[in-house]
Every structure is written in C-alpha cells, then in structure tokens.
Amino acid sequence: MVNLSLIGCRKCRSLPPLQQLPKLRELYIEGMHEVQHLGDGLPFPSLEMLKFEDMPAWKEWSFSISIGVEESRSQFPCLRELSLRGCPNLITVSPLRLPSLQKLYLEECEEVVLKSIVGVTSLTSLEVVDIRGLSQLEEALVQSLVALESLVFEKCNQLMALWQNGGEVAQKNNLVRLQRLRVASCPQLVSFGEELHDEGLPCINLQELYIRDCENFVCFPKAGVPHMLRLCHHLKH
Template identity: 35%
Template sequence: MGELKFLQTLPIFIIGQDRGCGIKELQDLNLRGSLIIRNLENVMSRADAQEANLKEKPNLHKLCFSWGSWGHYIDLKLAGNVEETFEGLRPHSNLKRLEVKGYVGVRFPHWMTSLNLVEISLINCRRCEQLPQLGQLPLLKVLVIQGMHAVKSIGNLFYGDNVAEGFPSLEKLRLEDMPNLEEWSGFNGREVLPCLNRLFVVRCPKLTTLPCLQSLKKLKLKDSNEMLLGSVANLTSLSYLNIEDFKELRSLSGGLFPNHTRLLTLNIWGCAKLESLSRELGNLAALESLSVVYCDELVSLPEELQNLTSLQKLRIQDCKGLTSLRLQGLSSLKHLTIQSCKSLTSLMGGLQHLTALQSLYIMECPELASLPEDMQHLMSLRQLRIWHCDKLTCLPEWLKHVTTLEELSIWGLKSLTALPEWIGNLSSLQYLNIIKCDKLGCLPSGLQLLTNLDRLIIRDCPQLEKRCEKEKGEDWHYIAHIPDIEIGYTKSESESARGGKGCGRLLGLKRR
C-alpha cells in the first residue's frame, strides 16, 4: 500500500502483522477525507505509531481509531503500550472529527485536548475512569460518550481548567451505556454547557440527576434511573422530551411539568408498568405533539388533556390496558392515531369537536365494535384508515357528511358485510383501498358517482375480486371509470400503460 504514492482516498486500513500490512504503509500517502484504522493492537510502540505520519496529513478531516473487536478481546497486559501507541497517533491540527473505539488504555493522549475538533466519539473505552478535559476545545459541537463502564462521575476535570469557558460551542451530547456513572455535576452549582441544545441519556442506571442546563431544547431519556426524571422539572427551556423504556415506572408524578411553556413534543414510549399520566399534562399550553406508545398498564388518559388547545398530533399505540378513550377540547388536533389498543371497546364523546382533524387512523383494535355517531362535524377530514378492527360491522353513518375525505382505507375488517350506498356522497374521494375484508360480497352502485376517484385497490377479498373482474364481473360497471385499478395482485391495463403510478400509494399503506 505504501507504494501507491498518489493514493488520496483510503476509507479503511486494517493493520496486520504480515509484511506490507503495518501502519508504516500510511507514511507517505497524501490522504484526504476520512480514514478508519482498525486493529491498532498490532501496533507495538509509540515509535511505530509515529511512522504513520498522521500529523503531516492536513487533508484528513475525519479519523477513526479502532482496537480489536472494540476492545473486548485485547490482552490487558498490553495496556501500557496502548497508551504510548495512542500518543504516537497524533493527527494534524486540521482534523475535525475523531472517533475512538475499543481503546483499552486508562488515560487518553494529551494531544486530544489541543486540536480544533468539531466532533468526538468515545466508544467502548471500558478501562478509562476519567473523561479527558474536552471542555477546553473551543470548536467542539458534538460529543458521544458510549460504553465507558469505568467512569463513575463527570465533574470539574471534564470541563477543563477554565470552567467559565468550558464547552463554549457544544450543541449535542450523548451519554450511552454508562452502567457505573453515578454523578454528573456542574461547577460549584453554576450553569455549564452554555450552548447545549440536545442531550441523550441512554442506559445510565445509576445516574439520578442532571446539572443545570438552561439552553437545552431536546432531551431524550431512555432505560435509565427513574429518579433522573426529577431533573426534567428544572429544564423549562425544553421543546422536545422523549421518555423511553423506563420499565419499572408506574406514574409520571406531580411536579414534572410545573412551568414548561415551550414544550412542543412529548413522547412516552415503552413504559410497560406506567398506570397513569400526570394531570400536569394539561399545563403544557404550547404542546403540539403527544405520543404514548407501549404502555401496557395505562388505563386512561387524564381529563386535563382537554386543556391542550395547541395539540396538533396525538398518537396512542400499544396501550393494551386502555379500555376507553375520551377526547374533547382538542380544537387544534389535526392527526389522530389509535393503534394496537387490544382492550379498547369504545371511543367516548368529544370527537365531534375535533373540527381541525385531517387524518384519523384507527388500527388493530379488535374489541372496538363501533365508532361514535356524533362526528359529522369533522369537515376538515382528509384521510380515514380503519384497519383490523374485527368487530366493526359497518362504516359509521356520520361519514356520509364528510365531503372533504380524499382517502378511505379499510383493511382486515372481518365482520364488515357491505359498503353503504351513501359512499357516493364522498365527492372528494381520490383513493379507496379495500383489503382483507372477507365478508364483503359486493360493491354499492354509489361508486359510479365518485368522479374524482383516481385509485382503487381491492385485495384479499375473494367475493369482491370475482365480481370486479374486468369487463366480466357483475360490479365492473361501477368502477370502470376509475383510471388506476388493482384487483387482487394484478393491475388494470390502464394503469400498466401509465407505468404503474399507483404503486407508491399502496406502499404507503404498509404498517409503519
């Protein structure tokens, strides 16, 4: 490799012990862009590492140093040499991004805190007990710390000697898989990380508090200590909050959202034992998006939800304990998804007031036998998807008044025996999808009135497919005017001639 004097692009170099596979091969190459150097355990000394001549490669902007299988199988007797080796890998000061994987030394090299790095990732450096003084890097914007099992605290040393200027540019920080991290403090109680706007804390089971982070906008907490949620109350600048995989969490207690006037998005995912949501949710006046997903023990939503007059998107999914749902007062709601709520038997009053609703998805709710009959005022509704609701025997009567509807998708309605004649009232309908409705025996003649209907899919409906056979079926004359038709798994000749433009719509109907 070293003989390729004009080589400039080398994405990855794997160091071996055979002739021609040593790190010295990089010495005279004028490389540019990014480079991954793997199997650095095969570099035996600082002098050998220096032969790579990385500090004389000004056009390398991203470097990844990797030891073994990310440090899992390296003989720890070599750890002393590893530290010296790493010192010898000093890159040029032009380097912008550095990734370190599987480093088994105890200390990081001194040069790491003297470069103009913009992004650093430290991954599975399992023996390092202290983080390097990265707060001294004036241009650092992104920092990922993952799998550093020996680190117990983050404090003054992390911020650097001049804490008043520590991390002056850091915008994104990720702490992941830190099983022994117990403490993360500021500097004498003062605000730190002045520009930090995104923080992700994942699998940190012993960490119980966060420092004061007044500029933080986006926070994701996942599979960590339940006590960590108490810090959310002080982070009033948040616009995005994700609470995920707190498997023992039973309630989002009071005091969590005392004054979060800027919070726009709240996601609560994978809290299997969560029984109740805080009534303080009603205080989130600016909230625009709320998702509650995989919360098996959740029985109901708080009545205070009706105070969320700015809410535009609501998603309730895989909440197996939810038996009924009452939604009212949500005058700004545009998108509502109710999915995989296996015990849900009724949608109670209030839905008729969702006058801004544009899309309604009700999917995989096998115990839901009917939809409310007071929803005729949904005059903004554009999309309606009803999938796998086994007990639903008919489409709701109110739907005939929703002349704004553009897409109607019914999928897996095992008890549905007929479509109503009033379907012809849906004058704006463009897409109609009927899939896996075994008991549907025929189509209504009202389909002939839908002059805007551009796309029809009928699939896995044996009786309908036979009756809609092109030019032969008894119902063909109801649908012959539709430009794109798919019956079963074949397209009509008119669609084939146009290049199958309707395929993308069908793909969009797949479960997300």
Template identity: 30%
Template sequence: MLKLCLRLLVETGEVPSSIVLEIAWKANLKGKHNLVTLHLEWNDGVNRVKIDFDVLGNLEPHRNLKALGIKGYRDNRFPRWMMDPLFPNLVVIGLVKCRNCQNLPALGQLPSLKDVYLEELDVLQFIEGGSVVRKQREWFPSLKKIYLFANPNLESWVKEEEVSLHSVVVLSVRNCPKLSTMPMLPSLEELTIEKCSEKLMLSLLKVNPEKNAPSSSLPNSSSLANLKYLDISSCDDLLSLSEDGLQNLTSLVTLNIKFCPRMASLPEQGLGGLTSLVSLKISDCESLASLSGMRYLTALQKLHLARCEKMHILEGDMDGLTSP
C-alpha cells in the first residue's frame, strides 16, 4: 500500500469561517488509511484564533498515523481527537510554537510513541497535567527520545508525583528556565543540558540536596549508570562537578563542558569513577584553574581545552595518561 505524507499550511486569511471549516472537513483525513505522516502549520501572520480549534478538529487523521507535527496552532485547547489516546501506531509527535497551549494530549497512553519534541510552548507548565494512574510500565512504554526547547514556563513533567520513564535513552533540555524536576530515567544514555536551573540538575541526577556537597555543584548521579554522553553548557552558577556524582558515571564515554564561567576545578577523586571516559572537552570556562585527577582517566584518548584563561597544568596532573 502506498504511504502518504502530508504537509498542510493553514492560512485562513479573510476567508469566511464556514468555508475554512468546510475545506478542512472535505479533506477527509480520517478516511485516508495510508496517511502515515501529517504536518500542520498555521500562518504566523494571520490571527484568527477563534476558528483554529474547529479547523484542527476537522483535520482529524486516520488512526494509522505514525508521525504528527503541529506548528503555530493558537488556541489554548486541542480538539478531542488529540486529547484521547486514539492513535496506537503514533511514533513521533512534535508541537512547536503552540504558544497558548495549556494542556497536552494524553501522550503517556500512546503505546508506540518513541519521540517527543516540544518547543516554544509559552504557557505550558506540565507535560502530564493529571495524575498518573496507570502502571508505570504502561506509561510511555515505548518512549526513547525527549527534546524540550525554549518552553519558558514549563515546571515539571508531571505534577506532584515522582515517576519513571524506563525506556528513555536520549534527553535534551535547552532554555527551559523554570523546569525543576524530571522523572527518573534509569536507561538514559545521552543527556544534554543547556541554560538549566540547579534544581533540574538535582532532579535529573536524583540526589537528596541535603546530602549534596556545595549547592552549586552537580549532584550524585547514581540513577545514570548507563549514561554514555553528557554535555553541559551555559550553566552560570556551576562551581564544580560533584565528586560522588562523577564516581557513579562508570559508563560515560564523552564529557563536554562549555560556557560555565564559575566552574573552578574538577574533583580529583571523582574523576576516578570515569573508567570508560574516552573524550573530554572543556571550553570557555574562564575560572577553571586545575586539572588535578586527570591521571585517573585511564581510558582517555581525546583531551580538548580552549579559552580557559586561568588553567595551569601542574607536574603530575597527567601522570598515568597514555597516547592512543
């Protein structure tokens, strides 16, 4: 069967609402069994929020849909076909510039969902607004990748509950300043943090703040035993990396740190836990003065340092390191 991928630009302009709704209805996307990818985009230059809800309601696709993208939708609600878990085959969903969106669809009940991409959802506070009543293994059972970009009011994944996303392997969070908690991610392999709060770091690395070292340090990371790639950037308040936290990252292969202007050192004993680390890149950390403990990185093959003006490499810092 021929697979159909459809991209629609919704431009309502000065066309009467009745005609716009009729056109959307006659598109009969619900009857297109071979429709697997649907991307709907609203024209930024036309402001007719009142009919967006009904137009999107009339563009309901067939349940065979595998990928859904919506950009520029302006209502604060989604129609019923999005709020109910009606798409057993949906693998990818992306919501971009839905600036008035207050509640998301019930993403956790989509059995095949693997990738979630949320960007510039200006008023969204929680990804799952209600209580998680399903068994943990039935909640986001297939989710692999999460991308959260520029969501200024996002506070948490789910409100007032501690939950786990057992299958997630990739998480990228950028410029979500109010995001303070995330579910436990025991299978996580790749983590990118940019312009994030200290509270988010505590949540991701799952440590009790009262037991942590200085409040400006990255905490214990025992819940990230499978982490292979860690990229930290633009964390202005970060003074150091937690010694205990580093010791638990035994699977980490790549560590990148950049634009952390207050980070002064790397914990000597903590580096001893990075037994798998192959690549270490540090740049634009103007306060970083010491590399004590580098000798513990016995698997290290690549070391890149750039624009760290206070860096002084002392005799013995590199003892034990060998050229590949």
C-alpha cells in the first residue's frame, strides 16, 4: 500500500500499526477526535506527503531515540510535504528532522509545532495561519530557509515582526531565494524586522510583496524594497 486516508474516525483513540507499511508514500488523517498521542512505530522511510486535519484532542507527537542513534537521524527522510490544520492542543512535539521537506503548511496550531521543525534547508514554501504564540520566526529556523521561495503569514494575532534583524539575515544569505512574501490579517505586525528601522529586506530576489489588514504596520525598511519587485500591495481596511 502506498496511499492511505483515515477520515472521520471520531471514536478511534489510536492509529493502526502503520509501521507495517514501509512503502507508504501518502498519509492523510482527518477528524480523529479521540487521538491524543502519536509517534510510536515511526519513522516511515518512504513517506512523501503527510497531512493532519481536525485533530482537537491531539496533545503529543513524540519519537523515542534509542541510545547510540545519531541525533541527526530523520524520522521522515523522504517527506516533501507536511500539513497540520486544526490541531490546537498539540503542545508536545519531538524535533522533526525533515531533510527533504519542500512544503510546510500550519494552521490553527501552537507555535511549538513550528519550533519543532529543524534542518529544513530544502523548504521552498512555508505558510503559517492562525499560529498562537508566534511573535516572529526564530533565528535558527530563518537560518535554514536558504531555499525558501514563498512565505505566507495569515491571522497570526501575536506576530509583531517576521524576523529579528534583516541585515544579519542578508549577510548570512538566508531567504536569498525568496520571491513571494504575503502577510494578511496580522493586527500586531509593526515592521518586517524586530528592529523598527531595519536597513532593508534580506530578500534580494523578492518579486511579490503583499500586506493586507495589518493596521499597526508602520515601517518599511530604510533601503526600500528590492529592485526586482514586480508587485507590491499594501492594503488597509
């Protein structure tokens, strides 16, 4: 079996023994309202797409690491796409080492889920929607986003800046491939960088910039916007 979907099993408290499916490539789990813990029996050596949706009771996603096993070992070495939607109580997550991840989508989750994602140097698309506790991207995550092309923030009510210091990010060539930046309905956002008068956007190849319904946004970088920018929207309602 290479594809598996489990949808609307509201009374199930655990998953079947999926570790018996080493060739599984796509796994979609939705509406398992009684599941609280996941992790035993993983990793999946062939999994490429993993999606969770509407998991209100899910609290813990953990992986046991045996003594002598390298910390850099990935639970999902081939995973290209990861999506979590409607997992508001997921507060305990073991570090997720995802060396092949290209697309990450998080909606209605705690910031701890985003913090658990490490070593995503292949990530090209990151979209975060309604992430509680997120005030800015952590420096360790930003440093790994060397391949990122699209970055989207929506409905992140505590977001105040996108990163700490745009100048430092630029010097380290982080976000150098970013082409699309979209920020919508983030009412506490003040500026791109944590420093109000950041020197400039670190995204030298940015082609599309979209800001909407961010009523406290007050400051563009001193150096303006990248010269390659084709579309720029700054809307307030």
